Amino acid sequence: MSHLTVLRSYAQKRNPAKLPPSLLFSHTDTTITIFDCYPKALFHFLVLPRPSPTLSVFDLASLRTLLRGDKQRARDVLLLLRAEGARVRTSIEEEMRARYGFAWPVWTGFHAVPSLEHVHLHVISADLCAPALKNKKHYNSFHPKLGYFLHLDTVLEWFDAEPSYYDSMSQLKKSRYEPLVKEDLVCFHCARVMHNMPTLKAHLQEEWDTLRAKATSARTKRKLENEATTADAPPPKKVAVDVRASEGET
DNA sequence: GTTCTAGAAC
DNA sequence: GTTCTAGAAC
Known part of the structure; x- marks a missing residue:
């Protein structure tokens, strides 16, 4: 086959x-x-x-x-x-x-x-x-x-x-589409031009890491706000430290 | 589609 | 000298 x-x-x-x-x-x-x-x-x-x-x-x-x-x-x-x-x-x-x-x-x-x-x-x-x-x-x-x-x-x-x-x-003419894949490497997140594949791959990883950090810190923040409104909630000390650390990056 | 690799790019 | 790309072979 x-x-x-x-x-x-x-x-x-x-x-x-x-x-x-x-x-x-x-x-x-x-x-x-x-x-x-x-x-x-x-x-x-x-x-x-x-x-x-x-x-x-x-x-x-x-x-x-x-x-x-x-x-x-x-x-x-x-x-x-x-x-x-x-x-x-x-x-x-x-x-x-x-x-x-x-x-x-x-x-x-x-x-x-x-x-x-x-x-x-x-x-x-x-x-x-x-x-x-x-x-x-x-x-x-x-x-x-x-x-x-x-x-x-x-x-x-x-x-x-x-x-x-x-x-x-x-x-779906090849002549129209095939040249496109040879164009410069442009980050789909931030539109910056990357000069080679290793650089692009490292950058894409950073972009995704940032996306994840933002998403998870936003979620932790919401969680903390919810807990703050609940009288009997214990103070989430360890998590609070994590939030400060990740917010400092942005 | 992938692998291999010559030679370009650095 | 090493990294990286791109074309040939499969």
Whole structure:
């Protein structure tokens, strides 16, 4: 089996439950959600639409083939992916709180020029802190404002635009998108230009650490205020020290 | 998609 | 001399 068609092979499984648990996150009658094998963020899943009698693997070869086939059917598939993507996002947010004590944004969208066959919706946490994120293409392909990463809601808006606009966008021309991944490394948090990948990765980690510190100190502050209004609450001395320490950083 | 590595960049 | 990128090979 070629590595280029590995996603198709998953989507075609009659019984997805037999996929290894290290790969399969969840499935429905119409979708299969897997863990990305090379996660580019702390949380990174792929939602795959499953073929059916009215939706062949050829229709699902890529977002491009899907959009250029029957338009109403394409919209229906995207709506299924959106619904499942929303469920996955909710699971991610629960896990974010459990593991890290706060939840941060999650992006759902497609690469304009995919490397693997079969439509796959990325559901990825907005940190881009992961060992498998190694080069400029990896980073730029998920940058939320660059244009290569197509947010699902943006693609759905194409359906309500002028038909000529839909026809134009659904071409997903390589010549339009491929140059984008070669652009400068711009931090998606603060828009600063980073001069190489090691510098960018260290900076992204700092940005996420700051995000976490702010979120958890805000929560601790709220908690302290609540306790202050409760007469019988014991003075939370250790926590109070932590709050002063983290507030001093900002 | 990843790995490997030559040679550019520092 | 070492780090880093980017293109070839898979």
